[in-house]
Amino acid sequence: MVVISPDTAAAWDRALLARRTTVLLALVLLTVAACSLTTGAAGTSPWTVLADLLAGREVTVADRVVLFEIRLPRLAMGALVGASLAVSGAVMQGLFRNPLADPGLVGVSAGAGLGAISAIVLGGFLPAGLAAALGYYAVPVAAFLGGWASTLVLYGIATRRGRTSVATMLLGGIALGALAGALSGILVYMADDAQLRDLTFWGLGSLAGATWTKLAAAAPLMCLALLYAPTLARGLNGLALGEAAAFHIGIPVQRLKTVAILTVAGATGAAVAVSGGIGFIGIVVPHLLRLATGPDHRYLLVNAALLGAALLILADVIARIVIAPAELPIGIVTAVLGGPVFLWILLRQRGVLDL
Amino acid sequence: MLEATDITVRLGRREILHGVDFRARPGELTAIVGPNGSGKTTLLRALTGDLSQDGRVRLNGQDLSSLRPWVLAGLRGVLPQATPLAFPFTVAEVVRLGLMGGIEAAEADLVPKALARVGLAGFEGSYFQELSGGEQQRVQLARVLAQVWRPTANGCPHWLFLDEPVSSLDIGHQLQVMRVARDYADQGGGVVTVMHDLNLTAMFADRVTLLAEGRVLAQGTPADVFRDEALSRAYRCPIRVNTPPEGGTYLLPHAAGQVAAE
Amino acid sequence: MIRALLATLVLAGPAQAADRIVSIGGAVTEIVVALGEADRLVARDTTSTFPPAVRELPDIGYARRLAPEGVLSVDPDLILATEGAGPPETVDLLRAAAIPFVEIPDGHDRDAVQAKIVAVAAALGVPEKGAALAADVDAALDAATAQAARGPRPRVMFVMSVQGGRILAAGRNTAADGIIRLAGGENAVTDFEGYKPLTDEAVTRAAPEVILMMAREGAEDMSDQVLSHPAIRTTPAAAARALVQMDGLYLLGFGPRTAQAVRDLSDALARAGS
Numbered sequence: 081m082v083v084i085s086p087d088t089a090a091a092w093d094r095a096l097l098a099r100r101t102t103v104l105l106a107l108v109l110l111t112v113a114a115c116s117l118t119t120g121a122a123g124t125s126p127w128t129v130l131a132d133l134l135a136g137r138e139v140t141v142a143d144r145v146v147l148f149e150i151r152l153p154r155l156a157m158g159a160l161v162g163a164s165l166a167v168s169g170a171v172m173q174g175l176f177r178n179p180l181a182d183p184g185l186v187g188v189s190a191g192a193g194l195g196a197i198s199a200i201v202l203g204g205f206l207p208a209g210l211a212a213a214l215g216y217y218a219v220p221v222a223a224f225l226g227g228w229a230s231t232l233v234l235y236g237i238a239t240r241r242g243r244t245s246v247a248t249m250l251l252g253g254i255a256l257g258a259l260a261g262a263l264s265g266i267l268v269y270m271a272d273d274a275q276l277r278d279l280t281f282w283g284l285g286s287l288a289g290a291t292w293t294k295l296a297a298a299a300p301l302m303c304l305a306l307l308y309a310p311t312l313a314r315g316l317n318g319l320a321l322g323e324a325a326a327f328h329i330g331i332p333v334q335r336l337k338t339v340a341i342l343t344v345a346g347a348t349g350a351a352v353a354v355s356g357g358i359g360f361i362g363i364v365v366p367h368l369l370r371l372a373t374g375p376d377h378r379y380l381l382v383n384a385a386l387l388g389a390a391l392l393i394l395a396d397v398i399a400r401i402v403i404a405p406a407e408l409p410i411g412i413v414t415a416v417l418g419g420p421v422f423l424w425i426l427l428r429q430r431g432v433l434d435l
Numbered sequence: 436m437l438e439a440t441d442i443t444v445r446l447g448r449r450e451i452l453h454g455v456d457f458r459a460r461p462g463e464l465t466a467i468v469g470p471n472g473s474g475k476t477t478l479l480r481a482l483t484g485d486l487s488q489d490g491r492v493r494l495n496g497q498d499l500s501s502l503r504p505w506v507l508a509g510l511r512g513v514l515p516q517a518t519p520l521a522f523p524f525t526v527a528e529v530v531r532l533g534l535m536g537g538i539e540a541a542e543a544d545l546v547p548k549a550l551a552r553v554g555l556a557g558f559e560g561s562y563f564q565e566l567s568g569g570e571q572q573r574v575q576l577a578r579v580l581a582q583v584w585r586p587t588a589n590g591c592p593h594w595l596f597l598d599e600p601v602s603s604l605d606i607g608h609q610l611q612v613m614r615v616a617r618d619y620a621d622q623g624g625g626v627v628t629v630m631h632d633l634n635l636t637a638m639f640a641d642r643v644t645l646l647a648e649g650r651v652l653a654q655g656t657p658a659d660v661f662r663d664e665a666l667s668r669a670y671r672c673p674i675r676v677n678t679p680p681e682g683g684t685y686l687l688p689h690a691a692g693q694v695a696a697e
Numbered sequence: 698m699i700r701a702l703l704a705t706l707v708l709a710g711p712a713q714a715a716d717r718i719v720s721i722g723g724a725v726t727e728i729v730v731a732l733g734e735a736d737r738l739v740a741r742d743t744t745s746t747f748p749p750a751v752r753e754l755p756d757i758g759y760a761r762r763l764a765p766e767g768v769l770s771v772d773p774d775l776i777l778a779t780e781g782a783g784p785p786e787t788v789d790l791l792r793a794a795a796i797p798f799v800e801i802p803d804g805h806d807r808d809a810v811q812a813k814i815v816a817v818a819a820a821l822g823v824p825e826k827g828a829a830l831a832a833d834v835d836a837a838l839d840a841a842t843a844q845a846a847r848g849p850r851p852r853v854m855f856v857m858s859v860q861g862g863r864i865l866a867a868g869r870n871t872a873a874d875g876i877i878r879l880a881g882g883e884n885a886v887t888d889f890e891g892y893k894p895l896t897d898e899a900v901t902r903a904a905p906e907v908i909l910m911m912a913r914e915g916a917e918d919m920s921d922q923v924l925s926h927p928a929i930r931t932t933p934a935a936a937a938r939a940l941v942q943m944d945g946l947y948l949l950g951f952g953p954r955t956a957q958a959v960r961d962l963s964d965a966l967a968r969a970g971s
Contacts, residue, residue, distance in 0.1 A: 093527070094525065094528070120766045120770070121764070121766045121767040121769070121770035122766050122769045122770035123770070141794050141795045142769055142772070142794050142795075145765075145769065145790060145793055145794035146766055146769055146794075149790055149793060149794075150765050150766050150769075150790065151766070177521035177522075178521065179522070215785070216784065216785040216786055269893070269894075272890075272891040272892070273891065273892055274761060274781055277759075277761055277762075278761060281759075281761075281762050286762075288762070288764055288765065288784075288787070289784060289786045289787075291786055291790075317532060318532055319521075320520055320521040320522050320524065320532075321518055321519075321520060321529075321532065322515075322518060322519060324485060324515060325513070325515060325518055327484075327485065327504055328483065328485075328508065328512065328513040328515075329508050329512075329532060329533055329582060330504050330505035330506075330507065330508025330509070331504060331505075332503070332504045332505070333504075370522065370523070374523075374524070374525070374528065375522035375523060375524055375528075376524075376528060400764070400766065400767075403758075404767055404770065405740065405755050405756070405757045405758070405764065405766075405767030405768065405770050405771060406743070406756055406757055406758030406759070406764060406767055407758055407762075407764035407767055409762075
């Protein structure tokens, strides 16, 4: 039973509701995770495998592969990617002071997409040694580098004399996106049929390529960003009053912006690199949480991580079983689920939302 | 003590303030008045650390540029003219934004207290964006008060910087807010406020600085500054100062009839 | 379970005991059926549509984007995959699950057809049947190409789509190019390799006498839409209303029905040209 002090019990205090939501979301996440390990096209049951292992009995190779090489890494990847995208969305919305902002505004998605397309189409031109060393990690590595490159370029454009202008960042991001789109278009033209299919599927997003190696590479960055993000909460709250007022209440605004941008670039860059283009989590999750428990970032960021993780794992389960034994790209599931929700949010807030 | 020496501020190629000297003492309410475009808000922003400028500003003996944002926030609160809010925070949450500096633990029910001071008791659960302009302004004042609740701490005075704090309030609330500022000064804090309303200034201010075209035209008590000739020159229209026989508050009706053709 | 253990023991040699086979690739599946080994199949991919009976088998998805758990769920003991199946991580996972994964080389000429049949037969452990089938197909191809060579050599343009007003045509080094040449035609589009969009002027300059397209089952007849395209209207093909549509897998699969496809195509080209 949570001890409630007189202050927190006040009727107007949404903090209590937010804290309870955290506990609830944690439980939901655990449930969905268990569901993810239990469900799949193959009939493998983790409980049976666990029992066998503990009893010292032999586990089939297939079961072992399904559980430890397919479902478990997918679960970990889904949780981290979902959390990263949702938290990045929340941070971006706080930074741009706009509930429609999404992680792509720092330029990560445009650059990552261009990097991935380049790797897919031009991969054959890499020197043999490098190609062999990268193996099938060429695309994620290229996507990651592309995401960072475009973020740094955008940051450089938007920052003058030590001050980053979010308005310039927004417009610059549009320009950069257009440029990346043009270059991608050239590469798409050069692509052969097989490469075009690969491009398309990359864009739709998937957790199917989750391996422990990819996790080892991407997880540290995502975890770092996720652990660091809550420290931005106070600053993002203050930023809602505008940059001048935020400074007045003691927030180092420029440092906040820089750290926020780097955090989002790191988390989203790693997420997009390993899972392709997954949409809607970054916008819809923070929105829903704001509607439910208020815009206080101290709770919003943590809850966003939990809800984002749970939603993406759930979407992955759906992707894996709806047309079994084949699999839907997860971006389709998040779009089908997220699109209508987003529309509902917009319609609900028609009067309040004013750009 | 707040001391600003030789403040010059440039925006692009225009010089907004030319070598302005300004002084304010704790325990006093100092008003900055002047016509539109005279640089009042710019001067205030230079005093609060928002702008970079030529010249020096010292707050409580320390150079302003040497103070980190969070240290500065512990010494002074700023109420700007308009404060938009990007997300649907409740009134209580907005007031609490000012508390992030750490007094939260010391004063548990500071939020209701601050709201009561500005006449908004009971508004804690309302959504800020649904309030009227005047109510929103008073909520922001409550936030600023919550930030520097105690006028002095450890012998160090705290400061309130207000930019036209009564511009969208009805006269009853105008007097209420000015009394809040007055009380703060009486309890040892320093108050610097940009004012449009010369009558209220005359009623509540200890000292007045009159700006025109980026320069100080006059400084001193209201009695010293509010003279026909100085005001008329500054505001470029004939103004007559009236003193009621009982003394004290000065009333400043604008000249009736035609504005003198220049 | 025992089956899987046995399969790992015979990993090195042809999996004669394999009777839970996943076949990936339209031509590969056709060959398995043509070899008389259809009852050993348990699953196929999306492009495996012939003969109609194989559509009853579970579909494990698109060849280049296999779902590892999906493939494992049908409990296979051998996977036959056309070249280019993937992604590579999934192939590694399946190999790690001790399932033999045999890649069948792809190609679009006579030798490629032979190689596919031989490779599939070897993997299935029926090399004699494979040799026989390969010989039959080779002989049929001899006859078909000889007959095709006797007729005129029309200029043929394979159009993949006219989506959005853009003509996507087949250049060199494509399955379409291969089958056109086998059927005695000449690819009107030789400036590039692969499938690329053509400008309207390039279409006019190519001046194909016949337009060749894939027929999509269930889709409405595209003839009018294609022949009335502004660029195509300028071609001799449009003037003669020479548009040939054939099933995609049949036409471009380069499987065991290649000889019949060549014959049908050369007949159609001759009819269209007249």
